[in-house]
Amino acid sequence: MVQTVTLSDGHTMPTLGLGVYMNEECAEACMVALQNGYRMIDGARYYENEVELGVGVAKSGVKRKDVFITSKVFHADYTYDGTMAALKDSIANLGSCKSSYYDLYLTHSAIGGKEARLAAYRALLDGKASGMIKSVGVSNYSEKHIEEIREAGLEMPVVNQVELHPFCQQKPIVEYCKKNNIVVQAYSPLVRGGFDNAVIQELSRKYSKDPAQILVRWSLQRGFVPLPKSSQPERIISNGQVFGWKIEPKDMAKLDALDRGKEGAITWNPVDVE
Numbered sequence: 001m002v003q004t005v006t007l008s009d010g011h012t013m014p015t016l017g018l019g020v021y022m023n024e025e026c027a028e029a030c031m032v033a034l035q036n037g038y039r040m041i042d043g044a045r046y047y048e049n050e051v052e053l054g055v056g057v058a059k060s061g062v063k064r065k066d067v068f069i070t071s072k073v074f075h076a077d078y079t080y081d082g083t084m085a086a087l088k089d090s091i092a093n094l095g096s097c098k099s100s101y102y103d104l105y106l107t108h109s110a111i112g113g114k115e116a117r118l119a120a121y122r123a124l125l126d127g128k129a130s131g132m133i134k135s136v137g138v139s140n141y142s143e144k145h146i147e148e149i150r151e152a153g154l155e156m157p158v159v160n161q162v163e164l165h166p167f168c169q170q171k172p173i174v175e176y177c178k179k180n181n182i183v184v185q186a187y188s189p190l191v192r193g194g195f196d197n198a199v200i201q202e203l204s205r206k207y208s209k210d211p212a213q214i215l216v217r218w219s220l221q222r223g224f225v226p227l228p229k230s231s232q233p234e235r236i237i238s239n240g241q242v243f244g245w246k247i248e249p250k251d252m253a254k255l256d257a258l259d260r261g262k263e264g265a266i267t268w269n270p271v272d273v274e
C-alpha cells in the first residue's frame, strides 16, 4: 500500500519518489523502482532522460495512471512560449508509456528574474488548464519567490522541491511552506552519498539499517517527500524499504542537530537568487 499526501489542489502524491538526475540507467532504474513499490519518479528536462523515464514506466508493467511522474522546465526556457514548447516536448517524450500528461510539473529554479519565472509559471498553469499537467509547483524557491506568485494573483504552487537533508534543513522555507500548505519535496536526501558521519553511522548500527535508509526515514518523519536517487537496483530497493519502522524522537533530535543551514548544502541550492 503506497503512502500518499494530499496536495492543496486535491490531488494525491506518493510520499517517496525515485530521483533520476545523472541516472545513467534511467529506464532500468525506473522499472526496478516501480516493480518494488515506488510510485513516483522525479525527472526534469535538464536531466535529458524523459524518454528513458517513459520507457522504464512502460517496461515496469505498472499502469500509467498508478505512477506519479514529475518534470521541470529549466530557466533557459523561461518565456511563456518557451515553457509551453518545453512542456509539449516533455509530453511527447513520454511516448513509450502513452502518457498525455504529467502529474507534477515544476519551474526548476528561480533563476532568470521575476518576469521570466512568472511567465514560465503562467505557461504551466495554462498547461494545467488544458490537461497537460495535473499539479503545478516550483523548485529551489525561497519565500520571496513564492510570494511573487501570490502578489501576481496566480494560483499558489502545491509543491516546492528544495535541497533538504539533516545538514541543510532549509528551516525558513520549510516553515513558510507549512504555513501555506505547500508540500516540501526533499532533493539530494542522501547528501549525494556524503553520509560518513558519526551520528548517522551510530543510528545505522542501532536500527540495523543502511545510512541511506536512516536519511530517507528522517525525511519522511519530518513530513518531507524524499527523492533518493540510485542507478543500482539493490540500492533502489533498499532505499525504498523505509516503512513499517521508526526512528525514535531522541534519535530524530540527534539528526536534527546536524543542521548547518546553507553551509550544509552540497548542490547548487540557488534559493537566494534575485
Ligand SMILES: NC(=O)c1ccc[n+]([C@@H]2O[C@H](COP(=O)([O-])OP(=O)(O)OC[C@H]3O[C@@H](n4cnc5c(N)ncnc54)[C@H](OP(=O)(O)O)[C@@H]3O)[C@@H](O)[C@H]2O)c1
Pocket (backbone or CB within 6 Å): 018, 019, 020, 021, 022, 042, 043, 108, 139, 140, 161, 162, 186, 187, 188, 189, 190, 191, 192, 193, 210, 212, 213, 227, 228, 229, 230, 231, 232, 235, 236, 238, 239, 267
Ligand atoms: N530540483 C533540483 O534542483 C534538484 C537538484 C538535485 C537533485 N534533484 C532531484 O533529487 C534527486 C536526488 O538527489 P541527488 O541525485 O542529487 O542525490 P541523492 O539522492 O542524495 O544521492 C545520490 C547518490 O547517492 C548514491 N546512493 C544511492 N543510494 C545509496 C545507498 N543506499 N548507499 C550508498 N550510496 C547510495 C548514488 O549512487 P548510485 O547511483 O551509484 O547508487 C548517488 O551517487 C535527483 O535525482 C533529482 O531527481 C533535484
